[in-house]
Amino acid sequence: xxxxxxxxxxxxxxxxxxxxxxxxxxxxxxxxxxxxxxxxxxxxxxxxxxxxxxxxxxxxxxxxxxxxxxxxxxxxxxxxxxxxxxxxxxxxxxxxxxxxxxxxxxxxxxxxxxxxxxxxxxxxxxxxxxxxxxxxxxxxxxxxxxxxxxxxxxxxxxxxxxxxxxxxxxxxxxxxxxxxxxxxxxxxxxxxxxxxxxxxxxxxxxxxxxxxxxxxxxxxxxxxxxxxxxxxxxxxxxxxxxxxxxxxxxxxxxxxxxxxxxxxxxxxxxxxxxxxxxxxxxxxxxxxxxxxxxxxxxxxxxxxxxxxxxxxxxxxxxxxxxxxxxxxxxxxxxxxxxxxxxxxxxxxxxxxxxxxxxxxxxxxxxxxxxxxxxxxxxxxxxxxxxxxxxxxxxxxxxxxxxxxxxxxxxxxxxxxxxxxxxxxxxxxxxxxxxxxxxxxxxxxxxxxxxxxxxxxxxxxxxxxxxxxxxxxxxxxxxxxxxxxxxxxxxxxxxxxxxxxxxxxxxxxxxxxxxxxxxxxxxxxxxxxxxxxxxxxxxxxxxxxxxxxxxxxxxxxxxxxxxxxxxxxxxxxxxxxxxxxxxxxxxxxxxxxxxxxxxxxxxxxxxxxxxxxxxxxxxxxxxxxxxxxxx
Numbered sequence: 001x002x003x004x005x006x007x008x009x010x011x012x013x014x015x016x017x018x019x020x021x022x023x024x025x026x027x028x029x030x031x032x033x034x035x036x037x038x039x040x041x042x043x044x045x046x047x048x049x050x051x052x053x054x055x056x057x058x059x060x061x062x063x064x065x066x067x068x069x070x071x072x073x074x075x076x077x078x079x080x081x082x083x084x085x086x087x088x089x090x091x092x093x094x095x096x097x098x099x100x101x102x103x104x105x106x107x108x109x110x111x112x113x114x115x116x117x118x119x120x121x122x123x124x125x126x127x128x129x130x131x132x133x134x135x136x137x138x139x140x141x142x143x144x145x146x147x148x149x150x151x152x153x154x155x156x157x158x159x160x161x162x163x164x165x166x167x168x169x170x171x172x173x174x175x176x177x178x179x180x181x182x183x184x185x186x187x188x189x190x191x192x193x194x195x196x197x198x199x200x201x202x203x204x205x206x207x208x209x210x211x212x213x214x215x216x217x218x219x220x221x222x223x224x225x226x227x228x229x230x231x232x233x234x235x236x237x238x239x240x241x242x243x244x245x246x247x248x249x250x251x252x253x254x255x256x257x258x259x260x261x262x263x264x265x266x267x268x269x270x271x272x273x274x275x276x277x278x279x280x281x282x283x284x285x286x287x288x289x290x291x292x293x294x295x296x297x298x299x300x301x302x303x304x305x306x307x308x309x310x311x312x313x314x315x316x317x318x319x320x321x322x323x324x325x326x327x328x329x330x331x332x333x334x335x336x337x338x339x340x341x342x343x344x345x346x347x348x349x350x351x352x353x354x355x356x357x358x359x360x361x362x363x364x365x366x367x368x369x370x371x372x373x374x375x376x377x378x379x380x381x382x383x384x385x386x387x388x389x390x391x392x393x394x395x396x397x398x399x400x401x402x403x404x405x406x407x408x409x410x411x412x413x414x415x416x417x418x419x420x421x422x423x424x425x426x427x428x429x430x431x432x433x434x435x436x437x438x439x440x441x442x443x444x445x446x447x448x449x450x451x452x453x454x455x456x457x458x459x460x461x462x463x464x465x466x467x468x469x470x471x472x473x474x475x476x477x478x479x480x481x482x483x484x485x486x487x488x489x490x491x492x493x494x495x496x497x498x499x500x501x502x503x504x505x506x507x508x509x510x511x512x513x514x515x516x517x518x519x520x521x522x523x524x525x526x527x528x529x530x531x532x533x534x535x536x537x538x539x540x541x542x543x544x545x546x547x548x549x550x551x552x553x554x555x556x557x558x559x560x561x562x563x564x565x566x567x568x569x570x571x572x573x574x575x576x577x578x579x580x581x582x583x584x585x586x587x588x589x590x591x592x593x594x595x596x597x598x599x600x601x602x603x604x605x606x607x608x609x610x611x612x613x614x615x616x617x618x619x620x621x622x623x624x625x626x627x628x629x630x
Contacts, residue, residue, distance in 0.1 A: 311576020357421020500616025
C-alpha cells in the first residue's frame with residue numbers, strides 16, 4: 001500500500017435466487033462456496049449479495065466480513081456496510097441470526113441453512129458523508145457503487161465462514177450488458193439474460209484469500225491492454241468527466257513497467273498485471289484517500305481527476321511503481337502473519353521495514369538504476385525522505401512498531417515505513433555492495449529469499465533477521481540489531497561516505513508546495529479556517545518570483561475555493577503541477593484581492609543537498625557506480 005505523499009505534507013498543516021436442496025451427504029467443507037453479486041439489481045446504491053455455502057453438519061456457524069485486509073495497517077470494518085443480513089433455510093424461512101460484533105454474524109440451526117442474503121453499501125459514499133462513525137477503509141481498499149462505475153474490492157462484498165476460509169469459491173457477477181468488465185480473476189464464462197439486458201460473468205477462486213486478492217472494476221471504463229515483454233498489462237481507468245484516458249497514460253506505464261521488469265530480471269514471472277485507476281471528481285461525495293493498494297497481480301489506484309496529465313503521469317510512476325514491486329515482498333517473501341492472515345483479529349509481522357520500506361526503496365532506486373532519472377534527482381529523493389523521517393519518531397524500534405502498528409504511539413508513525421523504511425533498504429543495499437565488492441545488493445538478497453521461500457512458503461517472523469545475517473555478512477546483522485530491532489537513529493553520513501557522497505548547499509529542483517525537502521510552504525489558522533503562505537514560500541523560486549508575501553491567504557486555486565475541508569484534495573492536486581501548466585490562484589492580502597494568473601516555471605529552492613565528492617577515492621566512486629548503475 002502507498003498513501004500519496006502529499007497527504008503527509010498536509011497533515012503537518014492540519015490538525016439472486018435460492019439454490020436447490022442438496023443431498024444430505026453434501027458437506028459444506030467439501031463444496032465450493034457459491035457467491036453472487038447482482039449489479040443489475042442495485043437499490044439505493046446497495047448491491048444484493050447471495051452466499052450459498054452448501055450443507056453444514058454443525059448447529060451453529062459464524063460468517064464474517066473482514067475487519068482488516070492485507071496490505072493495510074488499519075481497521076476497515078467492512079461489516080459496517082452490510083444491511084438486511086438474513087439467513088434462509090431450505091423451505092424459504094428465515095433462521096435465527098445474532099450479530100456478534102461489527103463484522104460477525106452467528107447463525108443458529110445451521111444444518112438447515114440454504115443461503116445467506118444481504119445488501120452492501122459502498123464505502124466511497126459513506127467515507128465522505130460521515131454516515132458511519134469510526135475508521136473508514138483507505139479508498140483503494142474500498143468499494144464504489146454508482147450507475148457508471150463499480151470498484152469491486154471483493155473483500156467488501158464477500159465474507160467467509162470461520163472454518164471454511166480454505167474452501168474454493170465460485171463467484172457470479174451480474175451486470176448491465178453494456179458494462180465493460182475487467183477482473184484479475186479469470187472469467188469462466190458469460191451468460192446473457194433472456195432479455196439481453198444483463199450478462200452474468202462466472203469466476204473461480206481457490207480460497208478466500210483469492211477473493212480478497214483479486215479486485216474487479218465494472219462500468220463505463222476506458223481500457224488499454226498491451227504487452228511489456230511477456231507480461232500482459234491491463235490498464236482500466238474511470239474518469240467521471242472523461243478528462244483523462246487510459247491511452248494518454250499508456251506510454252508512461254509502458255516505460256515504467258519495462259524498466260521495472262528489467263530491474264527485477266528473473267524474479268518476476270507474473271503473466272498478467274491489472275492496474276485499476278479510479279479518478280475522484282473532487283466533490284463532497286468523492287473519495288479522498290489518494291494512493292494505491294497492492295495485490296499479487298494487480299493494484300487499485302485512486303487519484304484526483306483534476307490533476308493535469310503530466311501530474312497524473314508523475315503520480316502513476318511514484319505510486320504504481322511501488323505497488324508493482326510488492327510482487328517481491330510481501331507477495332513473494334513474507335512471514336506466517338501474512339500467509340495465514342486473520343481478517344478479524346490479525347497479528348502483524350515485525351518486518352514492515354521489508355514489506356513497505358524495501359518496496360519503496362526499489363520504487364525509487366529502479367528509476368536511477370534504469371536511467372529514468374539522473375543521480376541528483378535520486379539524491380534529492382533520499383534527502384526528502386531523511387527530512388520527513390526526522391519529523392517522526394526516529395528513535396523507535398522498527399520491529400516493535402511493525403508488530404504493534406494498530407496501536408499508539410506506533411500507528412501515528414506508520415508513515416515512516418515509506419521514509420525511514422526505504423532508507424533502511426538503502427543502507428543495507430550500500431552495505432551489501434561494499435561487503436561484496438559491488439557484486440551483491442538488496443535486490444539480489446530479496447531474490448535469494450524469494451527462491452528459498454516464494455508465495456506459498458512463509459518464513460518464521462522471529463528468525464528471518466538471523467537468517468539474513470547468516471546469508472550475508474556480520475555487518476548486516478549488526479545494522480539490524482542496532483537500527484531496525486534497536487532504536488538507535490541511523491547516521492546516514494557513514495553510508496554516504498562509503499559511496500563518495502557529501503553535503504553542499506545548492507539550488508535543487510522542488511515542486512509547488514515545498515521549498516526543498518519537506519519544507520511545506522503553507523500554514524493554517526484552524527479558527528479562521530484559512531490557509532496562507534508561510535515564510536517557506538519565499539524560498540521557493542516560483543512563488544518568490546510571483547511576489548507572494550508571508551500571510552497571503554489562498555482563497556481559490558484554479559477557480560476552486562480553498563478551505564480546510566477540501567485542502568487535502570486541492571493541495572494534492574498542486575503536488576502534481578508541472579512546468580508549463582497554466583494556473584490561476586486568488587489571494588487575499590490584507591483585505592485586498594491579488595490574482596496570480598501565469599504559466600508555471602521551474603521551481604527550485606536553496607537547500608542542503610547530497611553531492612558527489614570530487615575528492616572521493618576511486619574505490620568509493622566504483623562502489624557508488626555499482627550501487628546506482630549495477
